[in-house]
Amino acid sequence: MKASHLGDGGTKCFPRRGSESGNRRASRKPMMVSATVIPHRPAIYTTLSTTDEMRALLVPIKGDNKESYKYKDNWFDLLAIHYLTKAIQATTGTSNKKQGYEGLVEAAVMISKKHGTKAQQNLVIQTLQKAFPVAILTMIKILLPPSTFTREFFAAFTTLFFPWLIGPCEVRESEVKGKTEKNVVYIPKCRFLESTNCVGMCTNLCKIPCQSFIQDSLGMPVYMNPNFEDMSCEMIFGQQAPIDDPSLKQPCYRKSCIAKQTHGVNCS
Secondary structure, rough: OEEEOOOOEEEEEEEEOOHHHHHHHHHHHHEOOHHHHHHOOOOOOOOOOOOOOHHHOOEEEEEOOOOEEEEEEHHHHHHHHHHHHHHHHHHHHOOOHHHHHHHHHHHHHHHHHHHHHHHHHHHHHHHHHHHOOOOHHHHHHHHOOOOOHHHHHHHHHHHOHHHHHOOOOEEEEEEEOOOOOEEEEEOOOHHHHHOOOOHHHHHHHHHHHHHHHHHHOOOEEEEEEEEOOOOOOEEEOOOOOOOOOHHHOOOOOHHHHHHHHOOOOOOO
C-alpha cells in the first residue's frame, strides 16, 4: 500500500492495517509517523498542511507565466495596515496617496530610497517603538520571560494577528533543547517580499529590525529565515540569528527588483 505525502517537510501518513472498514476509517484519519531533517533549515520540523483558512485569504492570479496572489483584507487588516503606514510616515516625515497595502509598501520604499542600510533599520525600529506602547511591551517582557509557553505563545499570536503584514502563515514545530515545541511560524509566501520583490528591503526593513525589536523590547530571541527562491519565510522564536547569516549574502534580484526598477533604489 502506497504512503501519502503531506507538505514539504517529509512527514508521511500510512493507513492502519485491519478490516476494510478499519482501512476506510484510517484513510480519513492519517497517523503521523515521522519528521525529517531539512538540510538548509536550522531545526527539525513536523510538516503541517496549509489550512483551508489560509487558502481562503488568497485569490490566485496568473500572469506572465507566474502565479501571484491578491489578498482579501478585512476591516481589521485595513485598520492595522493604515496604522503602521501612518507610523512609518510620522517617523520619516513622508506621505503618499496610495491606499491599503500599496500605501504601506510605498512608505517602505521611500525609506529604502532616501536612507542607507543602517539608517533604514534604525527608522523601522523607531517606527515599531512608536506603534507599540512601551508600557505594554515592558509588561509582556516581565510577565512572559523566555520559556516553552512564551515561545509557543508568540508563534500562535503572530499567526493570528499579523497575516495582514506577512501573509497567511501557520505554526510548525522544532526541536529546542531536545524537546519539541510549536515555536516556528512558517509563511508560505511573504506578502512584503512578494510586494517589493526586493532582497534589500526584506533584510533592512523587515528581518534585521524586527529581530532586534522583538529581542530588545520583548526579551525574546527570534530568527527570521527568508527563502529568496520561493519567497517563503520562517520565524523561529527562541533562536538567535547566526553570526554568519546566509540570508544576508543573498544578491539583489536585479532584473525583477521592483524597488530598483520603479523607484531607483540602490539595493545591490
